[in-house]
Amino acid sequence: MITATRVTKTYASPAGPVTVLQDLDLEVAAGESVAIVGPSGSGKTTLLNLIGALDRPTSGTLQVAGEDLGALDAAAAARFRNRHLGFVFQLHHLLPQCTVLENVLVPRLAGGWTEDAATTRARAEALLREVGLQDRLDHRPYQLSGGEQLRVAIARALINQPRVILADEPTGSLDPATGERIADLLLRQTAGKAALVVVTHNPGLARRLHRTCRLEQGRLVG
Numbered sequence: 001m002i003t004a005t006r007v008t009k010t011y012a013s014p015a016g017p018v019t020v021l022q023d024l025d026l027e028v029a030a031g032e033s034v035a036i037v038g039p040s041g042s043g044k045t046t047l048l049n050l051i052g053a054l055d056r057p058t059s060g061t062l063q064v065a066g067e068d069l070g071a072l073d074a075a076a077a078a079r080f081r082n083r084h085l086g087f088v089f090q091l092h093h094l095l096p097q098c099t100v101l102e103n104v105l106v107p108r109l110a111g112g113w114t115e116d117a118a119t120t121r122a123r124a125e126a127l128l129r130e131v132g133l134q135d136r137l138d139h140r141p142y143q144l145s146g147g148e149q150l151r152v153a154i155a156r157a158l159i160n161q162p163r164v165i166l167a168d169e170p171t172g173s174l175d176p177a178t179g180e181r182i183a184d185l186l187l188r189q190t191a192g193k194a195a196l197v198v199v200t201h202n203p204g205l206a207r208r209l210h211r212t213c214r215l216e217q218g219r220l221v222g
């Protein structure tokens, strides 16, 4: 489902170019889950952004859910993300003016979805129940705790039943029991059909995934 081949990412900076990823290879099959670990600044979010077609590599190729990401223009990349990707961002990027339920439904606003509104809404409510927010549907993000905002972001990432789930620290601000529930949910959504890539400093979560890769000097080891 995900094939990254010799991916290099170099950022321009005032102090000169910074190469964060260097000839990185990664292969993740459907139904497979991978934890990415590594110190702060090692390039974990950079890697998720490339797999998620939010940024382009300096060199190398990415095949995700059957698409060659290098061949997509901006509009095609946006459509690809909406159809196939669920992204839980390190900063959650909830829409402040929308309620919890509306935030989860935002990915359905893109054109082309044919499911009727009641079915979609029922799935959104079921996801919010699974993340423990059934009593917060009408809250705005500013009326939520940090961990609650994160859980809205997780429900939003899953609403379109993505084939590729990318999650940047999805248990970062959660207590162990809530973190376990989130891990259960992500793994259930992945089982047999989707690829899951999780950046995490939580060893308990990493252990539950099929394998763990460490980012070291721009490459994945392990």
Ligand SMILES: Nc1ncnc2c1ncn2[C@@H]1O[C@H](COP(=O)(O)OP(=O)(O)OP(=O)(O)O)[C@@H](O)[C@H]1O
Pocket (backbone or CB within 6 Å): 011, 012, 013, 018, 020, 038, 039, 040, 041, 042, 043, 044, 045, 046, 047, 090
């Ligand atoms: N847009 C950018 N321009 C220049 N440098 C950048 C840019 N984005 C990230 N970097 C640099 O690339 C490196 C990797 O950043 P990245 O966000 O991928 O790290 P990370 O492994 O996710 O870290 P953390 O665990 O702190 O979230 C950092 O040193 C950062 O300063």
Ligand SMILES: [Mg+2]
Pocket (backbone or CB within 6 Å): 044, 045, 046, 090, 168
């Ligand atoms: Mg990061």
